Amino acid sequence: MVDTSFATYFRERLLNWAAEIERPMPWKGEKDPYLIWLSEIILQQTRVEQGMPYFENFKRDYPTVQALAEAPEDEVMKLWQGLGYYSRARNLHAAAKIVSSTYEGKFPADHRQLLSLPGVGPYTAAAIASFAFALPYAVVDGNVFRILSRVLGIDTPVDTTAGKKEFARIAQELLDQEDPARYNQAIMDFGALKCVPRNPDCERCPLADRCIALRDGLIDLLPVKEKKLVRKDRYFQYFILQWKDQVVIRKRTAKDIWRKLYEFPLIETTGIEFGGWAQSDLWRELGLKEAGELKRTAGPFRQQLTHQRIVAVFREIELAGPPSELPEDYLVVDRKNLAKFAFPKLIDCYLRDNSLNLF
DNA sequence: AAAGCGGGGTA
DNA sequence: TACCCAGCTTT
Helix, strand or coil: CCCHHHHHHHHHHHHHHHHHCCCCCCCCCCCCHHHHHHHHHHHCCCCHHHHHHHHHHHHHHCCCHHHHHHCCHHHHHHHHCCCCCCHHHHHHHHHHHHHHHCCCCCCCCCHHHHHCCCCCCHHHHHHHHHHHHCCCCCCCCHHHHHHHHHHCCCCCCCCCHHHHHHHHHHHHHHCCCCCHHHHHHHHHHHHHHCCCCCCCCHHHCCCHHHCHHHHHCCHHHCCCCCCCCCCEEEEEEEEEEEECCEEEEEECCCCCCCCCCEECCEEEECCCCCCCHHHCHHHHHCCCCCCCEEEEEEEEEEEECCCEEEEEEEEEEECCCCCCCCCCCEEEEEHHHHHHCCCCHHHHHHHHHCCCCCC
């Protein structure tokens, strides 16, 4: 249980601080639940500056949830291109369809129903409930974990079930019931501007006089995370199979990175041994008797993802004519239409480098 | 409970 | 390089 007098102190200092600062954002003070939801999905694990242009683009192309629901999935993926965590785009589209049909285009003013939408978890449900409907649900995001663990000196790992539960309970107790939206906005602004991950501004912190971590010299040790990142290396060889102005691409459908984005035919190897590709099964699957004539190899390109390091080369190959077999998910497109498809950053970089003069 | 999922900013 | 960001879903 959080001490009542501490809760009062915390709220008051936080709200007073927030009243003094400015942090303009396109969705701040927004009342349309659709736009609030849209901004929250975009901002999941994404810094505000990075998400801002995407919010504007989605708002422009899909002014209403119905417009988004009616859009083709590939179009939504294309607009999301470059933002990462593409399941967000897929869930965004799916949720738009649900709201459009089941809820007649209106987001439910109910925390539990919000939580049931695909892509809406505890944080996002609380954000929509408070910002759109003034309901008393405290947001718990990375900022909140950091602030509460420091001020209260809690070393329970935040990336465990017990940690999530404990911090959620405390956050809910601290919430200002009078104006949940203002409070939620304030605590996230505070985490983003004042109680930042490294070198926080403790000298001018309104909570410094009661901050346990500051008193005990634990600022750099909190919050505690238990799991450490494991990173794996992957080696991709992409084949740009061309004849005239036609090129083969395919949609990624497996449960893997970049699902529902497009790429070129791919051979993945377990190591840097990039030879032997001419004998790959890929050519047989495409109904090609031989690998074709290699015109150029570009790369290696590297991309660092959170959990994977990708090393990729791009081999440009001239075919005499179209492949006789195109497996499911493969398609032939005109070179000038490539820009209509959503590609991972890695491939987008390659395409830009070559400014579409593939040969 | 643990793993998987992007891309970019910062120290 | 390592960590973090207005986290969620699947296994």
